[in-house]
Amino acid sequence: MAETLATLQGVSRVYQKGKERVDVLHELDLEINTGDFLALMGPSGSGKTTLLNLLGGLDKPTAGTVNVGGAILSSMSNSQLSNWRATHVGFIFQFYNLLPVLTARKNVELPLLLTNMSAKERSRRAEIALDIVGLADRASHRPRELSGGQEQRVAIARAIVSDPQLLLCDEPTGDLDRATADEILKLLQTLNAEHGKTIIMVTHDAQAADYARRTLHMDKGKLEARTTA
Amino acid sequence: MKYFGLIWKNTWRKKVRTSLTILSVLVAFLLFALLNALGYAFRAGEDVSSAERLVVIHKISLINPLPISYEARIASTPGVAAVTHASWFGGYYQEPRNQFAQFAVDMTAYFALYPELIIPPEQLEAAAKNRIGTVVGHELAEKFGWKIGDRIPIQATIWTKADGGRTWELDLEGIMRSNDPRGSTAFMLFNHDYFEEARAFGKGTAGWYVLQIAPGADPVEVANAIDAQFANSPNETKTSTEAAFAASFAKQFGNIALIVQLILGAVFFTLLLVAGNTMSQSVRERIPELAVLKTVGFRDITVLGIVLSESILIISLGGILGLGIGWFLVQGVSQQMGASLPGIYLSPQAMLMATGIMIGAGILAGLFPALKAMRLSIVDALARG
Structure with missing residues (x-):
């Protein structure tokens, strides 16, 4: 039986926009197993990204508990969350969010700056991560010298370089053509199947969701009963 | 890092x-x-001035000279260990752009009061003995290429000679340095006796007095005692520390x-x-x-x-x-x-x-x-x- 990695219990997230109260997530319960590859689908504003942010310790719930790998994220301070993110979770964004002034290698090395590793060791690990995503020969290139697909591969290398258990992907193929998107999704599948990474991916794209082991649907801040295996 | x-x-x-x-x-x-x-x-x-030296100037202004007769009276004031005088000359060498400070002094007394000025004793003796002898700082000697024995003509801007001439010829007898790295010796000293004899006006005066206070004497009490001596006279004095004097001198420029x-x-x-x-x-x-x-x-x-x-x-x-x-x-x-x-x-x-x-x-x-x-x-x- 698979081990539970993340548990959300009665999680609500409310934003206050001026005088208006916006209920983004509403008393949500969810369990995610270690080694899962979960796609989160749903219309815009359904709360997918907010859920991802809570699982990644980027945001805190208004109510409820978020437990990831035994860490109660909902009760951690900002500083504790920073430390936790540095070692336990990797993020992949739709627009890659690489630092344009740094080479691919230096972008990948960024999370390792927070460790006590030597510069040589950081560089070695970045090379390995770039090799895993198939970009070892582009290590010295800057983001503007790379294609969109290559940029996203660098972002994936950055997400896995500190060897986190959990990868959180927010529309990772949203800015890519079909063929490139498929390559990226296959890479995520490989990371899930061969490297044991637990992946949660927010997507609007049903074809992208097909690469996941299962898909959850969200609407108006709630998980729908409909689950695609 | x-x-x-x-x-x-x-x-x-x-x-x-x-x-x-x-x-x-x-x-x-x-x-x-x-x-x-x-x-x-x-x-x-101000920075290189000594705490043990006081400067006596005319109460009205530094420009106003003081009678030379004051020297003996200042010397006899309790708390005064030694005294000497100096007068501003204000000339230039060859061209007006070659301006530097020149002072008419009693060579031996002046160097005795300024131990930070270093000069070989034989050069000091020669400068004191030669009526038109002069001592310059090494900066000036290096700048103008002067060496011992050179005759240096200085053009007066204030002090014309009794014969109407404006050129004061001086024999270079000594070159001085300061033992304080912050101190400058970019000035010239020459004998007050020659200055006194040759100048057309202002005879019997000196620009200011410098005195060394005796060990243990209170500088404020000494200064007050000196100024009290000359109070209500035609030439009242203002005595201050050397640092204050240097500061007030600099303030003349704003x-x-x-x-x-x-x-x-x-x-x-x-x-x-x-x-x-x-x-x-x-x-x-x-x-x-x-x-x-x-x-x-x-x-x-x-x-x-x-x-x-x-x-x-x-x-x-x-x-x-x-x-x-x-x-x-x-x-x-x-x-x-x-x-x-x-x-x-x-x-x-x-x-x-x-x-x-x-x-x-x-x-x-x-x-x-x-x-x-x-x-x-x-x-x-x-x-x-």
Whole structure:
């Protein structure tokens, strides 16, 4: 039986926009197993990204508990969350969010700056991560010298370089053509199947969701009963 | 140190903007260096003055001379160990641009009162014996290529001779140095006896008196006693410490320190605005990147430190360049104009102050952008990107 990695219990997230109260997530319960590859689908504003942010310790719930790998994220301070993110979770964004002034290698090395590793060791690990995503020969290139697909591969290398258990992907193929998107999704599948990474991916794209082991649907801040295996 | 690569790359993200900011900082610190060196030159007399020496001048002004007969009366005042006199000559060598200070003094007494002035005893003796003998600082000798035995004609601007001539010929008998590295000897001393005999007017007077107070004597009591002696006379005196005398002498040229401070205040205020604007723009245009740093685990305080370090780096780069250029210019000015502007010097204290200003200005210029970066909400910033 698979081990539970993340548990959300009665999680609500409310934003206050001026005088208006916006209920983004509403008393949500969810369990995610270690080694899962979960796609989160749903219309815009359904709360997918907010859920991802809570699982990644980027945001805190208004109510409820978020437990990831035994860490109660909902009760951690900002500083504790920073430390936790540095070692336990990797993020992949739709627009890659690489630092344009740094080479691919230096972008990948960024999370390792927070460790006590030597510069040589950081560089070695970045090379390995770039090799895993198939970009070892582009290590010295800057983001503007790379294609969109290559940029996203660098972002994936950055997400896995500190060897986190959990990868959180927010529309990772949203800015890519079909063929490139498929390559990226296959890479995520490989990371899930061969490297044991637990992946949660927010997507609007049903074809992208097909690469996941299962898909959850969200609407108006709630998980729908409909689950695609 | 491990963040330096990231800080350096971010600093040069917009090369033109960073270069222009550094240039403006460079100009500010260049001005700082030059004005400080100039201020130092005007304060030099105060810095090297002795606490055991008092200076007696005319109560009305330094320009007004005092009777030579005062010397004996001052010498007999309780607490006075030794006294001598000096008179400002105000001439030039060959051309008016070759101006430096000349004083008519009693050679032996003067050197006895200023032990920091070093001269070989035989040279001092020769200068004292030769009626038209003179002693110059090594700076002047080097500048004008003078050597012992040279006859040096000095053109008077004030003191015409009794025969109507304006040229005072002096024999170089000695070359002096200061044992205080801050002290300048870019001046000339010649015998008061010759001055007294040859001048057309002002006979029987001296410009001011310098006295050494006796060990244990209270300088304030000695000064008061001297001034009391000459109170209600046609030539009342004002006795002060040598430092106060040097300060009042420098003030004849205006309040240099205040002028320097005002100029530098305006320059650094402008510098803060320029550098602050650069840092604000820099942070504003990379909010999503800063959010990514936080996402991968950089703590708020680390992000604050990175932005502040960028600000300090930009100002330090410009500051070090400005100070460096300033140092070379001051060296050049010192070599070219050391005689007419002795003591121009960029002191270690000024360098230290400049370093403090660099760090302080860097922190001030980067503080608000850095706080903005630190308080950045990751979720909001990523949504913006």
